[in-house]
Amino acid sequence: MEHTGDGDERLAAEGEVAVARLAIDSGDLPHAADHLADAVLSDPQLPELHEALAELCAAAGGPAAARELFPLEGQVYLGTVVCRAHVEAAAGDWDTAIGLLASAIQYEPGRPWAHTAWLAREDLPGLVDPDAVAQAVARAAGTLPDPLPAELTPAVQPFEDFVQAVVARHPDHALLLAMASGLTRRLGSTARAVELAEHAHRLAPGHMPSVMLGNALRAHGRPERALAVWEAELGRAEPVLDDSSSYLAVDVAELYGALGRPADGLPWLDRVLAAEPDHPKAAPARHGLRHAADGSTAHLLALADHHRAHPDHDYAQDLLERLSHREPWLGMVPGATEATVNVLHQVLADPDTTRDNEIDCSVSALEPPSSLLAVQLALPRVTVSYQAVLEPDPRCPLREPATRVWMWDGTDPRPAVAPPAPESAELVRATAEIVWPTVPAAYDHAVRLAGVPLDDLVGVLAHPPAPREDDLGRALLAHQPELWVRAVQTFACLGIAHHRTDQPWPDSDRRRVLLDLLLGPEDWVVEAAGFALVAIGWTHPETRADIAAQLQLRLQYCDEARRTRLVTMLRSVGALMLAAPWLPPADLDLARQLVQADKADKAGKADRAGNAEEASAESAPAPAPEPQTEARPGGFFRRLLGRG
Structure with missing residues (x-):
């Protein structure tokens, strides 16, 4: 051994x-x-x-x-x-x-x-009852990931080898073949899984062989054939779907969704729900298919509401996590689009860049002050100057706030709040994440900040701690420090959302401060506060109408401002509004328009740049020289950051 x-x-x-x-x-x-x-x-x-x-x-x-x-x-x-x-x-x-x-x-x-000697005995397959082995395979394989990750395969392979040896001794045992198909499929041998399941289905064309054959066909890249097998089996169950066939109907519906035909799957779920309104998978699956059909986050919110009402329906949570994965605000902090940040990425990509480099940047128009936090986090000897302030003035809050994060000396921003206490900063540092499973999960994760003093949570917005000293923290600092700043601000605001929850929402400190931040000067803090309000709405439905009214103010301001100047956070704010599907339809339509307009604007710029380059290559005797970047010890980089 x-x-x-x-x-x-x-x-x-x-x-x-x-x-x-x-x-x-x-x-x-x-x-x-x-x-x-x-x-x-x-x-x-x-x-x-x-x-x-x-x-x-x-x-x-x-x-x-x-x-x-x-x-x-x-x-x-x-x-x-x-x-x-x-x-x-x-x-x-x-x-x-x-x-x-x-x-x-x-x-x-x-x-x-x-990995035990007795399981590898050559005579063992002839000493066991195939019924008992089939039950054992069902027990072992039922909870295994599908497919099995490569790192788990060596541990399970001897059991699979034993099962195949038993199958060879009992080639016409339908239940054993069906169960063995499931284990084999998980280990990646999908053709063999189809072979086993097809033989089991010929021997005993009942529910379990049909289920296993459909699973094997789907894994082997034959989903239409899997649908035919499953729908034929459900046809035998007419007119009433029992417990086992109801789960198969959910699988049929979701396979239609995976094939890009969610509308064809919805009637199957309607049938299940008509017979069993509290079915643990059918209602969540219906929300998932409706999301696949129209992309509305209303269906994701419905999944969260469903799980809150039915905490034992884990499938709603699983599905919500899957559909929120890596989606802006739903599952991750969005990136930043400021010119300052774009050049920061270029500088950090230069292998000669060090934290000791002096950097002098001239930016054509004022940008959110938090973008400077990201630059200075990675390159503390940076100097950024802004040439103009375009209208409407991004330094002006939408209403006079009691809570201020930033002040300006002309175009130079500076924190209007004191740094947080070291222990508060460290707790925020330990809590902040750039990704999260779902909106409610992010809200729940931040509950550990509920005891942090309110002034410290506000202070950390302008004085973020350094990234954690782990692989992710080092990667963020070296390549995308802005994501860390945005994560810190996001979770600090989620911490504010947990402040004094004993206070009724309408007159609470947490509402007052978050609204001050949402309606304050144009900055990443606005987005962080907006997300905290959205998270409150997801988890506390009674607050949704009030939060919608406040989000509308910021959305309308962004729409008006973009008509006369660049609003760098336009796409992110649009995604944030779409993450609050209880907003009026007109506001959601506007949010979608803003997101699409921003995408089209950036795509147009990329196309124009490409066309200009192509035209230059065709008509000019030689390419125009690129602007030079000077880098020398003790010197500085000079970059002119364009806006437009």
Whole structure:
């Protein structure tokens, strides 16, 4: 038996085995069994462990008598299950041993439970009941990821090899073939999975073989054929869908969605819901298909509302996470588009750039002051000057605030708040993330900031801590420091959303401060505060009407301002509004128009740049010289940042 435990695991297992042997010598067999159960979790393949198990069985009067040392009643320890499997194998009860090994794979598939000598016995496939093996395969494979990640495959492969050997001994056992198809499919052998499932379906064209055949066909790239198999099986279940066929109907509906035909899937879900209004998957799946049909975040909000009303319906949460993944504001902080940030990226991409470089930037028009935080985070010796302030003046708040983050000396911004206390800054630093599973998850994650003083949460908006000293933090600092600044501001505002939640929302400090920030000067803080308000609306439906009215003010301002000057956060604000689908339809339409207009504007600029380059190449005798960037120790970069 190959031994693969690492040093720490091996030492831990060896220590447990040593104590177990002392207990065996003293006659305290239950104590010894407990230590061997601990040892098998540390290093399942340790040879001394299996030797000690044999010694324990001998001391107990044989493997059959040793069973009671590893009881399976009530809450059972995983190490106890694995040791009991080995004891059952030693006693010759192969069916029970296989079932227990499958349970261990089910609960922790990455451990080498199946790397055991008795499972590899050449005669074992002829000693087991195929019904018992089919049940064991269903238990082991039912919770495995589909497909199985490559890092888990080595641990599960010996079990798969054993199952295939049993299939070879029982080639016409329909249930075994169907279950084996599911395991084989997860390990990536989709053609073999189809072969097994098709044979099972020919032998017994019932519900389970149909389900497994459809799954195999779908994994093998034949979804239309899978639909035909599943719909034929559901046709046999007419006119009433039972529990098992209702889940198959959900699979049919979602496969239509995956094929880009969500409208064809919705009637199946309507049938399920008509028979079972509280079906745990049908209503969430319906929201998912409707989102696939029109892209509205209203259906994602409906998923969140559904999960809040039915916390046991985990599928709603799973689906919401999947559909929110990497979507601006729904699952991540959007990037920044300021000219300052664009040039920052260029400078950071230069291999000669260091934090000691002096950088002098001249920008044609005023930009959000938080963009300077990002630049100075990575390059603290930067100097940025702004040539003009375009109208409407982005320094002016939409209303007179009690909470101010920024002040200006002419065009030079400076913080209007004191830095946070070190312990508050560190807690925000530990909490901030650039991605999150869902909007409610981001809101819940920030609850750890509920006890941070309000002044400190506001202070961190203008005085962000450095990124965490991990791989992601170092990558952000080196390449995209603006994402870290935006993450800090986002979670600081989410922390404000948790401040004094005992105060009724209409007159609360958290509402007052977040509205001051939302309606304050044009800055990334506006977006962060807006997201905090959106998150409150997602999690507290009674606040939605009030929050919609406040978001409208910022949306209308952005629409008016973009007519006379560039609004760098236009697309992000549009995405933020779309993440609040309870806004009036006219406002949501405007938000979509702003997002599309910003995309079209940037695409047009890219096309014009490409056309200009092509025309130059065709008509000019030589390309015009590029603006030069000077870089020398003790010197500076000079860049003129255009707007337009």
